[in-house]
Amino acid sequence: MIPLAQGLRQARDRGEFLVVPYLLADRRRTPTVRHRLGILREAGAHAVEVGIPFSDPIADGPILAEAAARSLEHGTGWKDVLATVQAAATVLPVAVMSYVNPLLRDGAGRPLEELAEAGASALIVPDLAEDEARAWSDRARSHRIDLVRFLAPGADPDRARTVARSARGFLYLVSRYGITGRGGSNPAPPLKPLVETVRHTAPDLPILAGFGIRDATTAREAARLGVDGVIVGSALEEIWSNGDGDDPARKLVRALASGRSQSAFTRNPTRNPTRMPQ
Amino acid sequence: MPSRFGRFGGAYVPETLVPALRELERAWGSARRDPKFRAELSDRLRTYAGRPTPLYRAPRLTLRGKGAEIWLKREDLLHGGAHKINNAIGQAVLARRMGKPRLIAETGAGQHGVATAMVGAALGFETIVYMGERDIARQRPNVLRMRLLGARVVPVTTGSRTLKDAINAALRDWTENLPTTHYLIGSVVGPHPFPTIVAAFQSVIGREILRQSRAAWGGPPDLAVACVGGGSNAIGTFHPLLGQPTELLGIEAGGPAGHATGAASLTRGTPGVLHGSYSYLLQDPDGQVLETASLSAGLDYPAVGPEHAELKESGRARYRAVHDEEALRAFHWLAEDEGILPALESAHAVYAAVREARRRRGQHIVVTLSGRGDKDLEGLSA
Ligand SMILES: Cc1ncc(COP(=O)(O)O)c(C=O)c1O
Numbered sequence: 001m002i003p004l005a006q007g008l009r010q011a012r013d014r015g016e017f018l019v020v021p022y023l024l025a026d027r028r029r030t031p032t033v034r035h036r037l038g039i040l041r042e043a044g045a046h047a048v049e050v051g052i053p054f055s056d057p058i059a060d061g062p063i064l065a066e067a068a069a070r071s072l073e074h075g076t077g078w079k080d081v082l083a084t085v086q087a088a089a090t091v092l093p094v095a096v097m098s099y100v101n102p103l104l105r106d107g108a109g110r111p112l113e114e115l116a117e118a119g120a121s122a123l124i125v126p127d128l129a130e131d132e133a134r135a136w137s138d139r140a141r142s143h144r145i146d147l148v149r150f151l152a153p154g155a156d157p158d159r160a161r162t163v164a165r166s167a168r169g170f171l172y173l174v175s176r177y178g179i180t181g182r183g184g185s186n187p188a189p190p191l192k193p194l195v196e197t198v199r200h201t202a203p204d205l206p207i208l209a210g211f212g213i214r215d216a217t218t219a220r221e222a223a224r225l226g227v228d229g230v231i232v233g234s235a236l237e238e239i240w241s242n243g244d245g246d247d248p249a250r251k252l253v254r255a256l257a258s259g260r261s262q263s264a265f266t267r268n269p270t271r272n273p274t275r276m277p278q
Numbered sequence: 279m280p281s282r283f284g285r286f287g288g289a290y291v292p293e294t295l296v297p298a299l300r301e302l303e304r305a306w307g308s309a310r311r312d313p314k315f316r317a318e319l320s321d322r323l324r325t326y327a328g329r330p331t332p333l334y335r336a337p338r339l340t341l342r343g344k345g346a347e348i349w350l351k352r353e354d355l356l357h358g359g360a361h362k363i364n365n366a367i368g369q370a371v372l373a374r375r376m377g378k379p380r381l382i383a384e385t386g387a388g389q390h391g392v393a394t395a396m397v398g399a400a401l402g403f404e405t406i407v408y409m410g411e412r413d414i415a416r417q418r419p420n421v422l423r424m425r426l427l428g429a430r431v432v433p434v435t436t437g438s439r440t441l442k443d444a445i446n447a448a449l450r451d452w453t454e455n456l457p458t459t460h461y462l463i464g465s466v467v468g469p470h471p472f473p474t475i476v477a478a479f480q481s482v483i484g485r486e487i488l489r490q491s492r493a494a495w496g497g498p499p500d501l502a503v504a505c506v507g508g509g510s511n512a513i514g515t516f517h518p519l520l521g522q523p524t525e526l527l528g529i530e531a532g533g534p535a536g537h538a539t540g541a542a543s544l545t546r547g548t549p550g551v552l553h554g555s556y557s558y559l560l561q562d563p564d565g566q567v568l569e570t571a572s573l574s575a576g577l578d579y580p581a582v583g584p585e586h587a588e589l590k591e592s593g594r595a596r597y598r599a600v601h602d603e604e605a606l607r608a609f610h611w612l613a614e615d616e617g618i619l620p621a622l623e624s625a626h627a628v629y630a631a632v633r634e635a636r637r638r639r640g641q642h643i644v645v646t647l648s649g650r651g652d653k654d655l656e657g658l659s660a
Pocket of ligand 1 (some may be wrong): 360361386387388389390464465466505506507508509510511512575576577621623624648649650
């Protein structure tokens with residue numbers, strides 16, 4: 001499997017709107033990972049974010065938090081996580097999503113090494129803000145893993161530039177005040193200027209919006225901010241945990257992939273990537 | 279402002295929270311040097327909370343200990359019945375300074391929720407308190423008090439349904455409502471700058487102890503003992519004594535006798551990250567946080583403030599676990615010997631102090647009695 005960063009840039013440069021679905025590692029689902037992701041790839045997914053369940057997922061709303069709790073009840077452990085990453089990596093480039101604490105087991109070196117061996121090429125850590133992320137980024141890099149950075153509402157331009165400079169793989173734009181699958185009623189300050197600042201600072205860096213993306217409308221809103229694609233978690237998890245089967249999942253990814261074509265906004269897809277990380 | 283205590287602490291949070299934490303750090307940095315802020319704080323502590331609290335020589339408990347003199351720092355006499363008000367007043371005044379109209383808090387025993395509800399009412403905030411379903415069941419009187427004080431109590435039904443999960447819920451609420459909301463965290467836990475701010479507000483306990491002990495016997499205590507849940511009454515006790523020759527002893531909840539972990543993160547845990555800081559944590563080999571067990575809801579927490587982790591590693595403070603039955607015994611000792619019903623949390627510290635007294639004849643032990651036991655009576659008589 002090609003590294004996630006490369007896969008995303010290539011697809012973007014072909015003019016595609018990027019879709020990255022989230023799949024939580026769950027022991028009971030390990031046998032179906034390839035099948036599920038095969039469907040999503042055909043529907044237009046470009047990579048997958050494999051989630052490591054954590055007992056205290058503070059950035060997650062009810063749907064993903066409950067899915068994580070169920071997964072732990074099913075006995076999902078580190079071996080199951082690695083098996084899921086391995087299976088996923090046969091279908092799509094893999095970013096692993098983990099809270100900090102599960103990555104600290106046996107000292108921080110081993111887990112990253114094992115995730116890399118299993119086929120992960122990027123890492124998303126929702127409770128690592130930029131200031132704590134630096135040391136981790138170097139550590140990840142030594143295992144050929146890109147540590148993704150977040151940009152969130154309320155950031156000032158300085159913060160946007162800092163994050164854009166250090167981001168690897170892609171930049172994760174948190175599209176509102178809130179947690180996964182659920183937002184508060186407080187409107188976020190305009191995000192478009194932040195996206196423009198990132199573009200200016202790191203022209204080649206893919207930007208994906210996440211948090212609250214659930215259908216064509218929300219994908220279109222994200223596309224209007226000028227991002228390259230979206231990440232979808234709760235909406236997909238809801239389909240899977242309801243046992244709704246392949247069809248709704250396929251439709252969801254298709255709807256998201258059409259996010260840009262239905263929007264007024266288009267970026268110039270012909271670009272010469274001069275700042276290829278790695 | 280340093281964000282770490284040795285290798286512990288930091289701010290392991292979603293990027294979304296960063297602007298709010300910075301705003302808080304700035305607000306605190308300017309408030310602490312502002313004479314007007316300090317004057318308002320000390321006035322409210324005196325006229326509303328009931329400070330200073332007495333340092334009481336406990337003669338009959340001392341007899342039971344058969345050694346050192348045991349003195350009680352009477353935080354149980356504060357308005358609301360616990361030390362939590364020291365921090366709640368401080369942060370509420372800070373929140374008003376930041377222009378936030380809404381307060382959220384987590385609570386275990388309900389004491390911090392009550393303190394937040396009181397200051398929320400007194401200073402005119404909308405107040406929401408997150409509380410685990412299990413704690414709601416075992417600390418019912420405090421739930422009623424919070425509601426009467428005008429706070430909305432939101433039951434938390436996820437995870438272990440105790441303090442840890444209430445903090446998760448509060449952090450999520452905060453992330454959703456940053457522009458309007460201050461998270462009035464109840465202990466020296468959470469991401470920087472919370473542990474530093476809460477320690478500063480609770481240090482009034484130790485400052486008074488030092489002043490009072492000098493007046494009473496002409497020197498600092500030989501030993502200071504406090505219970506440790508998140509660790510705020512202990513840090514408040516210890517901070518001003520760090521430069522003194524006082525031994526510091528923190529008492530964690532051992533849970534039922536024979537329980538593998540209880541809620542004793544410092545004595546039985548390993549370093550890890552929970553709720554935004556790197557500290558000691560009860561966790562399994564995969565880094566999943568364990569469910570804890572303690573008779574006392576206020577100590578029933580699988581992590582601990584990062585400064586305690588540093589005090590433990592540096593050896594400046596010692597930590598021990600006292601189990602449920604021992605704490606219960608100390609509850610009855612204090613009731614029968616001194617006519618004081620302590621909170622079950624504080625009873626853990628009382629037990630350790632009585633045990634320490636024997637080999638310390640001629641010394642002075644100060645125990646911080648962090649709260650009173652009214653909230654626990656239902657469970658005790660059942
Ligand atoms: C009376 C009392 N003591 C102690 C605690 C534990 O908190 P901390 O360790 O922060 O002092 C609580 C918490 O609810 C409490 O109510």
